[in-house]
Amino acid sequence: MGFKEKLGLIFIFSTGLASLALFIAGMFGMEFTEISVLLCTGFVLVLVVNFVSIHSSGDVRFKRGQVSMWGVVSGRNLSPFEPALPAVLLLLITLLVAYAFFRALDKPIEAYDAVSIYGLKSKMLYLAGGVRNNFFNIIATRFQGAHPDYPLLVPMSEVCVYSLLGRFDDIAVKIIFPLFYLSFLVVFYASVKRITEKALPALLFTFCLASVKQFADYATIGVADLTLGIYFGIGVIYLYLWLREGRALFLFTSSLAAILCVWTKNEGVLLAGIIIAILVMSCLRLRKRSVAHLLYSASGAAIIILTIFAWEFFKREKGLKNENFNLSMITAKSLVTGLKKLPPIIYEYQKHFFGFKKWNIVWIAAACTFFANFRKAFTPNIKYITILLIICAAGYGVMYIFSAVEIRFFLSKTGSRFLLHILPAVMFWMVLLLYERD
Amino acid sequence: MRILKKSFIFGLAVSVWFVLWVNFLVRDLFTKGQLAEHVEFLKASRHGKYEIVYGKRFFEFLTFVNESIPRGSDYNFRGVEPLSLEWRRGVYYLYPLMMSEDAEYLLVFEKPGYSMNGYKLFRKFDNGRFILKRK
Numbered sequence: 001m002g003f004k005e006k007l008g009l010i011f012i013f014s015t016g017l018a019s020l021a022l023f024i025a026g027m028f029g030m031e032f033t034e035i036s037v038l039l040c041t042g043f044v045l046v047l048v049v050n051f052v053s054i055h056s057s058g059d060v061r062f063k064r065g066q067v068s069m070w071g072v073v074s075g076r077n078l079s080p081f082e083p084a085l086p087a088v089l090l091l092l093i094t095l096l097v098a099y100a101f102f103r104a105l106d107k108p109i110e111a112y113d114a115v116s117i118y119g120l121k122s123k124m125l126y127l128a129g130g131v132r133n134n135f136f137n138i139i140a141t142r143f144q145g146a147h148p149d150y151p152l153l154v155p156m157s158e159v160c161v162y163s164l165l166g167r168f169d170d171i172a173v174k175i176i177f178p179l180f181y182l183s184f185l186v187v188f189y190a191s192v193k194r195i196t197e198k199a200l201p202a203l204l205f206t207f208c209l210a211s212v213k214q215f216a217d218y219a220t221i222g223v224a225d226l227t228l229g230i231y232f233g234i235g236v237i238y239l240y241l242w243l244r245e246g247r248a249l250f251l252f253t254s255s256l257a258a259i260l261c262v263w264t265k266n267e268g269v270l271l272a273g274i275i276i277a278i279l280v281m282s283c284l285r286l287r288k289r290s291v292a293h294l295l296y297s298a299s300g301a302a303i304i305i306l307t308i309f310a311w312e313f314f315k316r317e318k319g320l321k322n323e324n325f326n327l328s329m330i331t332a333k334s335l336v337t338g339l340k341k342l343p344p345i346i347y348e349y350q351k352h353f354f355g356f357k358k359w360n361i362v363w364i365a366a367a368c369t370f371f372a373n374f375r376k377a378f379t380p381n382i383k384y385i386t387i388l389l390i391i392c393a394a395g396y397g398v399m400y401i402f403s404a405v406e407i408r409f410f411l412s413k414t415g416s417r418f419l420l421h422i423l424p425a426v427m428f429w430m431v432l433l434l435y436e437r438d
Numbered sequence: 439m440r441i442l443k444k445s446f447i448f449g450l451a452v453s454v455w456f457v458l459w460v461n462f463l464v465r466d467l468f469t470k471g472q473l474a475e476h477v478e479f480l481k482a483s484r485h486g487k488y489e490i491v492y493g494k495r496f497f498e499f500l501t502f503v504n505e506s507i508p509r510g511s512d513y514n515f516r517g518v519e520p521l522s523l524e525w526r527r528g529v530y531y532l533y534p535l536m537m538s539e540d541a542e543y544l545l546v547f548e549k550p551g552y553s554m555n556g557y558k559l560f561r562k563f564d565n566g567r568f569i570l571k572r573k
Binding site: 361 | 451452454455458462484487491492533536537538
């Protein structure tokens with residue numbers, strides 16, 4: 001891993017793990033004081049720095065003479081503007097990041113879910129000075145629609161910031177979100193560069209991701225969807241690198257990201273489950289994979305499974321249940337009625353497919369790239385990411401079909417967010433289809 | 439030839455992407471008034487930022503409520519549509535005061551002359567914004 005990639009991962013993982021550690025410590029009675037939170041966060045930071053520093057190798061360096069935008073596919077240089085392009089792209093990315101910071105920090109937490117779910121919970125936890133026994137009960141009984149069953153990565157991260165600041169400040173706390181955005185762009189750039197071995201396409205794809213309006217907007221409003229998309233994106237990127245290069249560091253980076261998906265949003269369980277499924281599938285070709293691959297994959301999958309079970313057990317103990325979707329809703333009867341929901345689901349997604357304002361042409365580009373590289377999409381290693389994305393789409397479809405919520409309302413509230421969860425993974429998959437060697 | 443064709447399509451896609459991005463960015467900033475909003479927030483004090491977000495009249499009322507009602511009390515809104523964004527922001531802002539169906543205090547917003555059996559006027563901000571307390 002290169003230095004920049006490490007820095008990005010350190011922030012992303014430290015924030016997630018510190019919020020988890022703080023919650024667990026809070027459940028055991030730890031008070032959230034400046035000192036206790038600082039110690040907890042510092043401890044996690046040391047662990048994460050050590051984790052990402054193991055088995056590091058040098059970053060792929062910029063190769064002169066291979067950076068023309070017009071030659072990015074062919075590797076040839078045709079453009080006289082070649083030297084200026086990387087600088088222009090870097091400047092645009094810098095401006096996008098700066099704008100995200102500005103937008104996040106120019107107003108307090110105010111978006112619907114940001115105040116009613118995440119901001120409210122973090123305020124309660126911070127003002128209580130810890131995780132009180134009646135916390136979930138109060139959320140469930142006194143705050144309608146605050147979703148007591150939602151995982152607490154974002155609220156606990158906000159508690160970390162409040163505690164370290166020593167005051168409740170719902171403007172300053174929003175710095176977490178553009179920091180996630182910036183950190184992930186760095187990680188994404190490094191990952192794409194690892195595949196393309198060229199700086200220009202890496203910058204180009206990083207710019208494209210950063211400029212997707214939905215992605216940039218969610219880096220400023222204080223909800224968990226961008227964070228989930230980032231963790232899932234990291235899970236997918238490093239899963240692919242593990243399959244390609246067989247380095248344990250990549251597998252455990254992917255597993256850690258999957259664990260933090262579970263701790264970010266309920267949908268994270270599905271996304272982490274899909275990463276487990278791909279790990280299992282990759283082991284089925286054991287003749288070509290080594291026994292070490294099997295053992296490592298099994299341990300990576302086991303860590304994620306344990307986390308899912310621990311969280312589900314905790315929710316059951318606390319009597320927390322999701323009213324929008326849970327496994328008890330999957331019945332033959334609801335399948336029959338649910339199939340009638342297919343037309344509105346398809347209609348909603350075609351709106352996003354051609355929704356240039358929110359998504360630019362990313363979905364059209366992804367579809368064209370897929371069809372133009374159909375065979376490549378099912379070559380060894382890339383096929384796992386293709387299958388993973390297909391399962392994701394199917395998984396969200398199943399959730400809509402079986403959910404008890406009125407479908408049009410549900411789609412209008414969640415459709416674009418679900419796409420946000422898979423956007424970084426889809427962008428990386430496009431890079432693979434265009435640049436990965438067969 | 440095939441490589442050139444691919445390069446051309448790729449370049450075309452990137453160009454379309456860039457044009458769309460610039461188009462929507464400019465439209466949001468200038469036509470939809472986002473730039474003016476940014477300037478407004480930039481000029482505003484910390485208190486002013488809340489006034490812009492919550493609405494001046496609503497934020498004034500919430501501040502008034504926060505100063506008027508004792509800690510540990512519960513309240514309910516009148517004149518704020520339940521589960522609306524305004525309602526959500528009010529609930530969030532007023533915590534640790536907590537909402538309750540059977541509340542001790544009723545926060546009446548933009549409902550001049552509102553009254554309710556079993557409640558009397560507790561404090562008044564203006565004709566449309568006041569607090570009722572259970573008798």
